Amino acid sequence: MKIMKLSDLPVKGTCRVVKVSGEKAIKKRLLEMGFVRGTEIYVKKVAPLADPMELVLKGFHLSLRREEAKDVLVEKI
Amino acid sequence: MNEKKRIKIALAGNPNSGKSCIFNALTGSNQRVGNWAGVTVEKKEGYAKFGNYEIEVVDLPGTYSLTAFSMEELVARDFIIKEDPDVVINVIDSTNLERNLYLTTQLIELGVKAVVALNMSDEAKHKGIIIDIRKLGELLGMPVVETVGTRGIGIQDLLREAVAVHESKEPLSRHIHINYGGEVEEEIKKIQAALKKDRDLTEAFSTRWLAVKLLEHDKQVRDDIIAKAGATDVILKQIETSHAHIEKILGDESEIILADARYGFIKGVLHEVYIHRAFDRITISDRIDTILTNRLLGIPILLGLLWVMFQTTFTLGKYPMGMIGGLIGHISAFLSNTMPDGLIKDLVVNGIVSGVGGVIVFLPNIMILFFFISIFEDTGYMARAAFIMDRVMHTLGLHGKSFIPMIMGFGCNTSAIMGTRMLENKTDRLLTILINPLISCSARLPVYILLAGTFFGRNAGNVIFAVYMTGIVLAILVGRLFRKTIFKGEAAPFVMELPPYRLPLLKSVAIHMWEKGSVFLRKVGGIILAASIVVWFLMSFPRTAEYKMEQSYAGQIGKFVAPVLEPLGFGWKGGIALITGIAAKEIVVSTFGVLYNVGENEVDRMEKLQNALRKDMTPLAALSFMLFTLIYIPCMGTLGVMYRELGSAKWALFAVGYSLTLAWLVSFVVYRGGMLLGVR
Numbered sequence: 186m187k188i189m190k191l192s193d194l195p196v197k198g199t200c201r202v203v204k205v206s207g208e209k210a211i212k213k214r215l216l217e218m219g220f221v222r223g224t225e226i227y228v229k230k231v232a233p234l235a236d237p238m239e240l241v242l243k244g245f246h247l248s249l250r251r252e253e254a255k256d257v258l259v260e261k262i
Numbered sequence: 263m264n265e266k267k268r269i270k271i272a273l274a275g276n277p278n279s280g281k282s283c284i285f286n287a288l289t290g291s292n293q294r295v296g297n298w299a300g301v302t303v304e305k306k307e308g309y310a311k312f313g314n315y316e317i318e319v320v321d322l323p324g325t326y327s328l329t330a331f332s333m334e335e336l337v338a339r340d341f342i343i344k345e346d347p348d349v350v351i352n353v354i355d356s357t358n359l360e361r362n363l364y365l366t367t368q369l370i371e372l373g374v375k376a377v378v379a380l381n382m383s384d385e386a387k388h389k390g391i392i393i394d395i396r397k398l399g400e401l402l403g404m405p406v407v408e409t410v411g412t413r414g415i416g417i418q419d420l421l422r423e424a425v426a427v428h429e430s431k432e433p434l435s436r437h438i439h440i441n442y443g444g445e446v447e448e449e450i451k452k453i454q455a456a457l458k459k460d461r462d463l464t465e466a467f468s469t470r471w472l473a474v475k476l477l478e479h480d481k482q483v484r485d486d487i488i489a490k491a492g493a494t495d496v497i498l499k500q501i502e503t504s505h506a507h508i509e510k511i512l513g514d515e516s517e518i519i520l521a522d523a524r525y526g527f528i529k530g531v532l533h534e535v536y537i538h539r540a541f542d543r544i545t546i547s548d549r550i551d552t553i554l555t556n557r558l559l560g561i562p563i564l565l566g567l568l569w570v571m572f573q574t575t576f577t578l579g580k581y582p583m584g585m586i587g588g589l590i591g592h593i594s595a596f597l598s599n600t601m602p603d604g605l606i607k608d609l610v611v612n613g614i615v616s617g618v619g620g621v622i623v624f625l626p627n628i629m630i631l632f633f634f635i636s637i638f639e640d641t642g643y644m645a646r647a648a649f650i651m652d653r654v655m656h657t658l659g660l661h662g663k664s665f666i667p668m669i670m671g672f673g674c675n676t677s678a679i680m681g682t683r684m685l686e687n688k689t690d691r692l693l694t695i696l697i698n699p700l701i702s703c704s705a706r707l708p709v710y711i712l713l714a715g716t717f718f719g720r721n722a723g724n725v726i727f728a729v730y731m732t733g734i735v736l737a738i739l740v741g742r743l744f745r746k747t748i749f750k751g752e753a754a755p756f757v758m759e760l761p762p763y764r765l766p767l768l769k770s771v772a773i774h775m776w777e778k779g780s781v782f783l784r785k786v787g788g789i790i791l792a793a794s795i796v797v798w799f800l801m802s803f804p805r806t807a808e809y810k811m812e813q814s815y816a817g818q819i820g821k822f823v824a825p826v827l828e829p830l831g832f833g834w835k836g837g838i839a840l841i842t843g844i845a846a847k848e849i850v851v852s853t854f855g856v857l858y859n860v861g862e863n864e865v866d867r868m869e870k871l872q873n874a875l876r877k878d879m880t881p882l883a884a885l886s887f888m889l890f891t892l893i894y895i896p897c898m899g900t901l902g903v904m905y906r907e908l909g910s911a912k913w914a915l916f917a918v919g920y921s922l923t924l925a926w927l928v929s930f931v932v933y934r935g936g937m938l939l940g941v942r
Contacts, residue, residue, distance in 0.1 A: 205518065209479065211755040216521035217327040218757060219361050233560040234653035237662075237756060243360045246760035248649045250656065253755050
């Protein structure tokens with residue numbers, strides 16, 4: 186299984202969270218929003234200007250900048 | 263027996279959980295909007311009645327958690343801990359249980375008495391989600407009530423349960439512990455043991471909660487402990503050991519382990535309570551979104567909607583604006599005719615009525631603007647606008663949501679700054695407010711029209727456009743500069759929910775409009791009233807036999823500042839116009855009228871004024887003056903809301919200082935640079 190950054194996932198790709206790293210405040214926020222190990226994430230689209238990304242996880246839609254998505258390590262499925 | 267009992271209930275819930283709808287349904291029109299002490303987070307309070315209970319309802323800010331990550335979370339958490347409400351109602355979006363329950367786990371940890379309002383239950387059923395609410399209540403240790411906030415369904419049951427929980431008559435109500443697993447639980451116990459040595463702490467808080475928060479690196483709890491506890495060293499040492507131990511044994515930081523465990527707990531709960539659950543159907547919301555955030559259409563649609571918003575605000579707003587203006591004219595005329603001549607009459611008519619009246623006419627515009635904004639917010643489109651424009655705003659070091667207030671600034675900075683309330687992060691809000699006055703509002707347009715029309719003839723339109731663009735470019739530069747210097751390293755992460763599209767509820771839109779309108783009116787009654795009196799005083803004193811503006815205090819100040827303005831190409835008359843323009847920028851034009859003595863209602867008034875101006879200024883000086891008008895001190899109304907929204911006079915004064923400096927520099931560079939190039 187290949188581990189990659191969430192920011193590198195293509196549109197319409199699906200993945201599972203492996204680990205969230207990065208700065209403390211952002212990490213905490215992402216954890217609270219459900220970026221815990223095993224959570225499935227679907228990359229729905231990117232904004233017209235290519236950033237941020239729109240993700241679907243745990244049944245809701247979330248928008249995240251690539252900058253922050255870099256800190257989420259995922260495995261592609 | 264009929265004795266009234268008073269209890270206090272707090273509403274907690276995620277953003278977009280329909281919390282405000284529940285609040286409105288609970289309290290009806292019986293509510294009050296204010297600010298939480300010390301911060302500019304909106305505080306809503308209201309009253310509800312149930313049996314012989316008089317219930318005070320406090321609407322906490324919408325939060326995803328209680329980690330003191332943002333101002334809102336801190337406010338919500340402090341309220342629950344320090345104000346100790348009798349019952350907390352946790353409003354949950356039934357269609358999005360998993361993430362909404364995360365906040366519930368935090369309430370469980372705090373050990374508060376709580377009731378869960380399973381809101382939007384109609385929407386959930388429509389989606390095919392069926393939940394065993396009895397089971398859910400058992401597992402969470404708090405009763406669960408199904409509600410539909412928008413239609414007032416379940417509200418009485420909610421109040422009944424809240425009262426039952428308060429009276430400890432609800433059998434489902436019990437303390438439960440979320441199990442974090444053997445290793446972590448052991449460390450929690452060790453920290454608890456260290457905490458328990460301190461009597462003051464154990465009396466005020468649940469030690470388990472404190473221990474969990476300390477394990478999570480919660481800065482505020484840690485600071486609290488350091489401030490309050492006696493044996494701080496022992497506690498801090500224990501925390502460090504526990505962190506190291508957990509990381510060594512479990513291979514992850516404790517925050518991750520704890521969040522994992524909470525979501526694990528939620529998963530376990532959901533596994534038991536979902537009777538039926540539909541999966542990933544393409545919803546209407548998704549279909550709307552494929553158009554509104556489309557790669558090609560997204561931006562044009564957003565701009566189109568904003569265009570409609572502004573057009574409506576100004577064209578539709580004109581009618582009531584004219585009516586209010588007319589009414590003020592009548593009041594003014596009535597007072598002129600009935601009051602005895604003298605100082606008091608002058609103060610009332612020329613100071614108060616014309617000053618306050620000049621601002622109050624904007625009330626319809628503000629209400630219309632907020633009609634659109636609350637529709638954008640309530641439908642969920644605002645989040646999409648932020649999503650679409652975030653890339654652009656990010657280059658300014660701002661959040662996507664800042665785009666809307668920036669655009670609103672073209673209409674009126676006052677309402678734009680009031681609109682920054684939708685920004686959750688304090689730094690974003692500060693920065694957006696500080697650079698907002700650089701976006702040229704409509705009140706400055708008359709000044710440009712007069713000067714550009716006088717000096718630039720056929721090129722007037724291009725010159726005005728250039729002035730507007732200068733404002734935008736300066737906003738970008740100043741924004742970046744402030745982000746790199748004053749607000750360094752405080753960038754908020756862009757983690758924004760895109761809620762499903764929903765139909766807006768007329769009632770909540772109306773409440774929102776009324777709230778904003780009344781905030782504005784209170785401002786008019788306060789700071790603007792005071793400012794009008796000051797400006798009137800400066801312009802009409804000292805009294806002389808024959809009135810000449812240049813002899814008034816305003817005139818004297820104008821002459822006093824003239825040497826500073828000299829290098830910019832305009833003299834004391836410009837100085838007076840700019841000083842009076844602080845009250846409201848349109849006044850610059852009418853002051854010119856008074857200064858060049860062109861009379862009130864003559865037909866050739868405009869032409870006379872233009873001729874007089876041509877004698878006094880070069881085109882280059884006029885351009886320099888326009889730029890100065892664009893940048894210098896925001897008007898009194900804007901300063902008033904800035905002070906209110908920034909929460910301190912310090913920042914408002916900073917805005918005055920930086921804008922004056924910047925205005926001078928820009929005008930100087932343009933005027934002197936132009937002279938060097940041989941332009942006149």
